[in-house]
Amino acid sequence: MSIVSAIKPNSGSWIPLIAWALVIFGLAALVALLTTATAGLVTGGVLAVAALVVNALVKARRTMDRIFTEELD
Numbered sequence: 001m002s003i004v005s006a007i008k009p010n011s012g013s014w015i016p017l018i019a020w021a022l023v024i025f026g027l028a029a030l031v032a033l034l035t036t037a038t039a040g041l042v043t044g045g046v047l048a049v050a051a052l053v054v055n056a057l058v059k060a061r062r063t064m065d066r067i068f069t070e071e072l073d
Contacts, residue, residue, distance in 0.1 A: 020051040 024047040032040025 016055070020055070024048050024051060 024044055027047060028040045028044030030040075031043040
């Protein structure tokens with residue numbers, strides 16, 4: 001591990017999180033308008049969990065890429 005990678009923060013931008021939140025809210029509202037409020041809440045919850053899983057997998061992939069790059073150098 002180099003000194004540059006040790007100092008560099010791992011936290012990302014808030015923009016993707018806000019964008020996912022807007023998409024989830026919009027889709028949940030659409031489902032709630034077309035069906036019932038309960039279905040909208042369930043859809044919103046499922047989409048929120050899916051977005052968190054995708055976000056975690058993307059962060060893990062970036063971390064693994066960084067580790068492999070440092071090990072191969």
